[in-house]
Amino acid sequence: xxxxxxxxxxxxxxxxxxxxxxxLRVEDGELVCLLGxxxxxxxxxxxxxxxxxxxxxxxxxxxxxxxxxxxSQHRDIGVVFQxxxxxxxxxxxxxxxxxxxMRRKPRAEIEQAVREALRIVRLDDVGGRLPRQLSGxxxxxxxxxxxxxxxxxLLLLDEPLSNLDAKLRDEMREExxxxxxxxxxxxVFVTHDQLEALALADRMAVMDHGRIIQVGTPTxxxxxxxxxxxxxxxxxxxxxxGRVLESDGNAVRFETAGGLExxxxxxxxxxxxxxxxxIKSERIALTTSAGIDSTNSFATRVDSRTYLGAVLVxxxxxxxxxxxxxxxxxxxxxxxxxxxxxxxxxxxxxxLVLPADRP
Amino acid sequence: MIGRLYLALIFLFVCGPAAMILFxxxxxxxxxxxxxEHITLHWYLAILDHDEFLEAMRISAIVAAAAAAIATVxxxxxxxxxxxxxxxGGHALATLLVGPLLVPQIVMGLAMLQLLSLAxxxxxxxxxxxxxxxxxxxxxxxxxxxGLAHFNFALIxxxxxxxxxxxxxxWHVTLPLIRTSVIAGFTFAFILSFVDLPLSLxxxxxxxxxxxxxxxxxxxxxLDPLVAAVGALVLAAAIGLTLTLERVFRLRIAG
Numbered sequence: 001x002x003x004x005x006x007x008x009x010x011x012x013x014x015x016x017x018x019x020x021x022x023x024l025r026v027e028d029g030e031l032v033c034l035l036g037x038x039x040x041x042x043x044x045x046x047x048x049x050x051x052x053x054x055x056x057x058x059x060x061x062x063x064x065x066x067x068x069x070x071x072s073q074h075r076d077i078g079v080v081f082q083x084x085x086x087x088x089x090x091x092x093x094x095x096x097x098x099x100x101x102m103r104r105k106p107r108a109e110i111e112q113a114v115r116e117a118l119r120i121v122r123l124d125d126v127g128g129r130l131p132r133q134l135s136g137x138x139x140x141x142x143x144x145x146x147x148x149x150x151x152x153x154l155l156l157l158d159e160p161l162s163n164l165d166a167k168l169r170d171e172m173r174e175e176x177x178x179x180x181x182x183x184x185x186x187x188v189f190v191t192h193d194q195l196e197a198l199a200l201a202d203r204m205a206v207m208d209h210g211r212i213i214q215v216g217t218p219t220x221x222x223x224x225x226x227x228x229x230x231x232x233x234x235x236x237x238x239x240x241x242g243r244v245l246e247s248d249g250n251a252v253r254f255e256t257a258g259g260l261e262x263x264x265x266x267x268x269x270x271x272x273x274x275x276x277x278x279i280k281s282e283r284i285a286l287t288t289s290a291g292i293d294s295t296n297s298f299a300t301r302v303d304s305r306t307y308l309g310a311v312l313v314x315x316x317x318x319x320x321x322x323x324x325x326x327x328x329x330x331x332x333x334x335x336x337x338x339x340x341x342x343x344x345x346x347x348x349x350x351x352l353v354l355p356a357d358r359p
Numbered sequence: 360m361i362g363r364l365y366l367a368l369i370f371l372f373v374c375g376p377a378a379m380i381l382f383x384x385x386x387x388x389x390x391x392x393x394x395x396e397h398i399t400l401h402w403y404l405a406i407l408d409h410d411e412f413l414e415a416m417r418i419s420a421i422v423a424a425a426a427a428a429i430a431t432v433x434x435x436x437x438x439x440x441x442x443x444x445x446x447x448g449g450h451a452l453a454t455l456l457v458g459p460l461l462v463p464q465i466v467m468g469l470a471m472l473q474l475l476s477l478a479x480x481x482x483x484x485x486x487x488x489x490x491x492x493x494x495x496x497x498x499x500x501x502x503x504x505x506g507l508a509h510f511n512f513a514l515i516x517x518x519x520x521x522x523x524x525x526x527x528x529x530w531h532v533t534l535p536l537i538r539t540s541v542i543a544g545f546t547f548a549f550i551l552s553f554v555d556l557p558l559s560l561x562x563x564x565x566x567x568x569x570x571x572x573x574x575x576x577x578x579x580x581x582l583d584p585l586v587a588a589v590g591a592l593v594l595a596a597a598i599g600l601t602l603t604l605e606r607v608f609r610l611r612i613a614g
Contacts, residue, residue, distance in 0.1 A: 052516050072519040079520040085513035089535045098531075099521035150521060 001064060003028040003186035004049065004154055009058035011044060011210075018044045019055070020210040031180050031187040033197035036207035037233070042190045045207070046156050049188060051075050062153055073102075075154075078147030078185075082159040084139050086131040092118070092142050093127040099150035117149035120179055137168045144176070148183055155180070155187040161196060173199055194234055198222065206230050228357040231278040236313075238284070238323050240277040241356065244269045252353040258320025263295050264351030274356040281326040283350040286314060286336070290343045297345040305338050312336070316344055377594055383587035391584045402588035412589055415573035419553050422484065422569060426491035427548035430499040433492075435541060438503035439533070443512060453504070457497040464557040467494060472561040487562045487569070494558055495548035502547065506540025539608065546604055550597050 004026040011019040034042040051072030121141040225231035242256035304315035327333035387399040471490040518528040556571035
């Protein structure tokens with residue numbers, strides 16, 4: 001039995017559809033990330049699960065209970081808010097113990113649970129302080145402790161790392177993963193940051209326009225995007241539009257709008273149908289000489305160069321297309337300058353051919 | 360230098376009249392106002408012989424406390440709704456709630472008198488409290504709105520998710536966080552109602568005369584510093600109340 005089940009959720013804001021027939025199953029102990037651009041409905045989905053937003057149709061099940069009509073306070077969920085939403089007038093201990101106090105637990109039990117929760121998030125000696133006396137990272141930990149102190153059936157996190165600076169964000173990301181594993185709690189995590197999702201998720205659901213476009217493990221989503229939207233949203237990919245010339249088993253040969261003849265892998269696609277070739281930028285080689293095999297190998301000239309420290313991003317004009325190549329910063333790549341000639345090349349297996357999305 | 364002078368002038372302008380009252384209340388001269396003769400506590404002691412003033416103070420305290428309480432209890436949920444939900448016409452509604460400020464108080468009192476007689480309700484404390492509550496509502500609404508202006512509504516959802524129902528959320532989260540403005544609003548309302556004359560003019564009976572009414576009645580027949588002593592007492596009480604609240608709740612009514 002899944003720990004959380006969303007069945008055909010539909011939600012409107014006035015005339016706008018916020019969720020369209022959205023379904024998702026989350027297994028017990030799993031961490032699922034909802035990922036998508038802003039306005040895609042990921043936060044709305046989380047708020048529906050939390051019981052903060054009513055839905056028009058569909059059902060939300062937590063464990064074996066249908067909670068669609070159950071108010072938030074009876075759903076037994078822990079929520080970590082983007083702004084943390086710590087009670088500013090209560091101490092850290094009182095914040096963490098709030099949920100248990102509302103459950104009318106005896107004082108000794110509350111104290112014990114608060115200590116335990118603060119130990120799990122590795123916060124000691126701040127119990128008597130007010131939230132405003134804590135750093136951002138500490139507030140984040142208190143918010144987590146407060147959510148898990150009630151031993152909820154489900155943990156929901158709404159962009160919890162977006163208010164932290166970059167270094168702290170990486171640290172807290174690992175912390176959240178560790179805490180989630182320690183407690184073994186089923187978790188839904190909303191983010192717009194694909195790195196966060198790739199690093200944290202057991203499975204991720206990519207959303208757009210109120211729909212889940214694809215669900216899968218980070219590897220599946222990154223390596224085998226099933227739709228153009230996912231391919232363009234995740235990672236840094238080159239998307240080459242074109243029409244199928246021939247399709248033979250898994251291999252697809254197509255001609256791009258810019259006049260390149262490219263071979264990639266895809267399913268059976270009708271000749272002449274519109275397709276999109278997806279090639280991750282870091283899978284493209286940029287060399288000074290043409291290879292022996294002329295398939296997917298094109299003469300080019302570097303026309304832009306961005307230095308990012310660990311990697312270099314090189315823009316290359318190839319026929320009527322522009323190809324972005326990401327190379328590790330080694331002496332060979334670092335020597336490349338704007339105007340240098342060369343060859344771009346990729347393996348057939350690194351070009352995924354998908355039917356084009358309907359506009 | 361000019362700034363200091365300016366401040367001193369403003370201070371004189373605001374506090375001058377009150378200082379005059381204080382000055383007169385200690386004056387042994389029997390008419391009011393008149394030049395200072397010698398210092399005496401006679402007028403303060405004389406209040407004790409005037410039961411009608413003591414009774415009027417009691418009535419005023421009851422009316423002010425009830426009116427301020429009613430206005431506060433009605434204002435907080437209204438301000439909450441106006442802030443939380445982006446109500447259609449919310450702005451108009453907020454303006455309407457401040458409406459009583461635009462109606463001359465004497466007109467409001469007269470209107471209430473008409474309403475009571477239409478409904479065949481005898482004059483008593485009820486009508487008096489009702490009209491005072493309406494009059495002080497703009498102040499309690501304003502202060503509640505100020506208190507809620509920077510309220511983080513995610514806190515409400517946080518409390519809910521942690522198992523708090525509506526009432527317990529209000530009690531444990533909302534009220535403690537807007538306490539300062541609510542108490543400030545109540546205090547302000549209490550003082551405004553306590554010292555108000557024109558609202559009560561048509562609505563009091565000899566048994567329900569408020570302090571300002573009593574002072575007014577007294578001054579129609581006699582002019583001695585007794586009323587100055589009463590005024591000084593009211594002033595002292597108002598300042599005392601404000602300072603106490605500021606101490607106890609560490610709130611700043613001024614800022």
